[in-house]
Amino acid sequence: VKVAVLGVGLIGGSIGLAARRRAGANVVGYDPDGCALSRAVEMGAIDEPAFAIADAVREADVVFVATPVGVAVDSVRLALQEAGAECVVSDVGSTKREIARAITNPRFVGGHPLAGAETAGVRNARKDLFDGATWYLTPAAGAAWSAAGASSHGQDAAPWAVERLRGLVERIGARPVAIEPDAHDRLMASVSHLPHVLANVLVARARSAVEADGTSAADGTLGAGPSFRDATRVAGANTAIWTDIYMSNGDLLVEALDRAIEELSSVREALDAGDAETIAAWNEHARSEREQLQRAGLVSGP
Amino acid sequence: VKVAVLGVGLIGGSIGLAARRRAGANVVGYDPDGCALSRAVEMGAIDEPAFAIADAVREADVVFVATPVGVAVDSVRLALQEAGAECVVSDVGSTKREIARAITNPRFVGGHPLAGAETAGVRNARKDLFDGATWYLTPAAGAAWSAAGASSHGQDAAPWAVERLRGLVERIGARPVAIEPDAHDRLMASVSHLPHVLANVLVARARSAVEADGTSAADGTLGAGPSFRDATRVAGANTAIWTDIYMSNGDLLVEALDRAIEELSSVREALDAGDAETIAAWNEHARSEREQLQRAGLVSGP
Numbered sequence: 001v002k003v004a005v006l007g008v009g010l011i012g013g014s015i016g017l018a019a020r021r022r023a024g025a026n027v028v029g030y031d032p033d034g035c036a037l038s039r040a041v042e043m044g045a046i047d048e049p050a051f052a053i054a055d056a057v058r059e060a061d062v063v064f065v066a067t068p069v070g071v072a073v074d075s076v077r078l079a080l081q082e083a084g085a086e087c088v089v090s091d092v093g094s095t096k097r098e099i100a101r102a103i104t105n106p107r108f109v110g111g112h113p114l115a116g117a118e119t120a121g122v123r124n125a126r127k128d129l130f131d132g133a134t135w136y137l138t139p140a141a142g143a144a145w146s147a148a149g150a151s152s153h154g155q156d157a158a159p160w161a162v163e164r165l166r167g168l169v170e171r172i173g174a175r176p177v178a179i180e181p182d183a184h185d186r187l188m189a190s191v192s193h194l195p196h197v198l199a200n201v202l203v204a205r206a207r208s209a210v211e212a213d214g215t216s217a218a219d220g221t222l223g224a225g226p227s228f229r230d231a232t233r234v235a236g237a238n239t240a241i242w243t244d245i246y247m248s249n250g251d252l253l254v255e256a257l258d259r260a261i262e263e264l265s266s267v268r269e270a271l272d273a274g275d276a277e278t279i280a281a282w283n284e285h286a287r288s289e290r291e292q293l294q295r296a297g298l299v300s301g302p
Numbered sequence: 303v304k305v306a307v308l309g310v311g312l313i314g315g316s317i318g319l320a321a322r323r324r325a326g327a328n329v330v331g332y333d334p335d336g337c338a339l340s341r342a343v344e345m346g347a348i349d350e351p352a353f354a355i356a357d358a359v360r361e362a363d364v365v366f367v368a369t370p371v372g373v374a375v376d377s378v379r380l381a382l383q384e385a386g387a388e389c390v391v392s393d394v395g396s397t398k399r400e401i402a403r404a405i406t407n408p409r410f411v412g413g414h415p416l417a418g419a420e421t422a423g424v425r426n427a428r429k430d431l432f433d434g435a436t437w438y439l440t441p442a443a444g445a446a447w448s449a450a451g452a453s454s455h456g457q458d459a460a461p462w463a464v465e466r467l468r469g470l471v472e473r474i475g476a477r478p479v480a481i482e483p484d485a486h487d488r489l490m491a492s493v494s495h496l497p498h499v500l501a502n503v504l505v506a507r508a509r510s511a512v513e514a515d516g517t518s519a520a521d522g523t524l525g526a527g528p529s530f531r532d533a534t535r536v537a538g539a540n541t542a543i544w545t546d547i548y549m550s551n552g553d554l555l556v557e558a559l560d561r562a563i564e565e566l567s568s569v570r571e572a573l574d575a576g577d578a579e580t581i582a583a584w585n586e587h588a589r590s591e592r593e594q595l596q597r598a599g600l601v602s603g604p
Binding site: 134194195247298 | 436458482499502529552588601
């Protein structure tokens with residue numbers, strides 16, 4: 001199988017490594033940054049470099065667009081135009097509504113591998129980056145795809161294109177899961193974008209508590225439990241990438257924030273009123289919700 | 303050294319195991335639950351069981367009160383009364399202002415090991431539970447202890463008592479850190495209690511997003527990234543324990559919540575206005591705050 005990777009950063013480089021080592025693919029890479037491109041060759045992430053998108057995609061069976069979000073739509077368009085009539089084009093962007101609306105070609109299948117948000121650059125690329133990771137595919141432009149098989153209106157991806165991409169994603173080591181673009185973005189607002197916002201809020205609160213305790217803070221001996229480390233690991237994640245992600249899902253993230261603020265406000269009222277019963281019931285409810293999320297596959301066991 | 307442990311659950315049992323194996327201590331355990339007490343003997347967490355607090359503490363050099371928070375003050379009082387005049391009494395409660403106000407005996411030194419909130423019961427006890435963990439000590443009732451050495455007013459713990467406890471905590475494998483009760487509770491509101499509240503909020507938001515996408519949720523194939531798993535690990539933690547913790551630190555947790563809600567509201571406004579510049583600046587600020595927390599010892603490296 002011939003694969004083209006447009007943008008050989010952490011994600012593109014890891015796709016190249018995994019596709020070569022695990023799917024026996026021949027991988028051509030393109031990146032406007034010549035230094036990243038050389039590095040990708042040295043690391044074995046790509047078989048050969050291309051110096052234009054048209055050259056990279058000419059012979060490809062599958063193209064992965066792994067550029068910054070801002071230029072993804074244009075790169076997908078160019079790839080669809082320059083590649084052969086049987087070539088499948090996908091992307092790896094963190095939100096899917098916008099690109100699903102913008103690209104109406106049946107050879108395009110949106111994608112989003114859940115991996116790698118905390119580091120960047122081809123130097124961190126690994127062939128096992130996607131091992132066992134969910135890799136969302138959004139072949140539909142609105143209709144339910146997984147329920148109806150190939151669906152009824154013109155903007156959906158062609159079934160053969162979806163199958164080819166799905167097969168390659170599996171050989172790369174990931175777990176392909178089909179989902180509607182709308183449902184994807186709504187889910188990400190809650191399970192990815194909101195956690196990142198809350199991580200930022202937590203470091204601000206902790207900083208202010210540390211500041212209030214000048215003596216102990218000065219000698220660097222304070223400690224926090226594992227729950228704090230876990231909850232703040234993604235605080236202040238790569239600003240360029242994350243500003244794009246937040247803005248591209250702004251409406252749904254605002255909705256998630258509004259509901260989070262509502263819940264925090266009622267917890268605050270119960271605490272202020274010394275209402276232990278309400279706090280206990282709220283915590284029990286969270287426990288049962290977490291168990292339901294485990295069954296839905298969203299979190300692993302306790 | 304002779305140690306008494308009142309309450310042989312996860313924390314008390316682990317103290318017993320670590321004190322016996324690492325400090326060569328002789329450990330007597332007391333628990334109103336005879337079953338837990340037998341189990342503690344079988345597991346080697348205590349050398350011998352006692353069937354009354356008075357019997358447990360009679361010969362002890364150090365007593366650890368590891369009962370539920372609700373009865374901790376009474377157990378500390380009884381231990382101070384029944385133990386010898388050179389016995390040090392400590393506790394392991396998650397908040398420290400209340401007990402520091404209630405107990406004015408110089409042989410009492412408040413304590414709080416940062417470990418084990420997610421499981422419970424002596425069956426989960428481990429001799430390495432506290433390895434490298436911060437173990438806060440609150441010998442002062444208000445004045446700065448670490449800066450001033452023994453401090454000036456009558457309610458502080460005796461220096462010899464603090465030193466004995468500190469030495470034992472170190473031999474157990476933990477990292478003793480002295481802190482004011484007020485500063486401790488303020489810090490915990492931000493780095494422990496608020497993260498638990500936010501974890502509960504996150505599972506509620508995710509549940510609602512999963513519900514909105516009936517099709518994909520039904521087959522249990524949805525996935526989320528590691529940031530969601532990390533941020534929700536403590537959601538719905540042991541309700542009995544956590545309701546006590548939340549209520550006992552209610553005022554400072556309300557303060558932390560108010561500020562968190564303020565910050566979330568301004569992020570919400572910036573998103574709603576499409577103000578990418580503000581979002582980018584806010585995220586950069588979080589990055590720098592996280593780096594400062596790393597220097598203060600509160601989170602480990604990236």
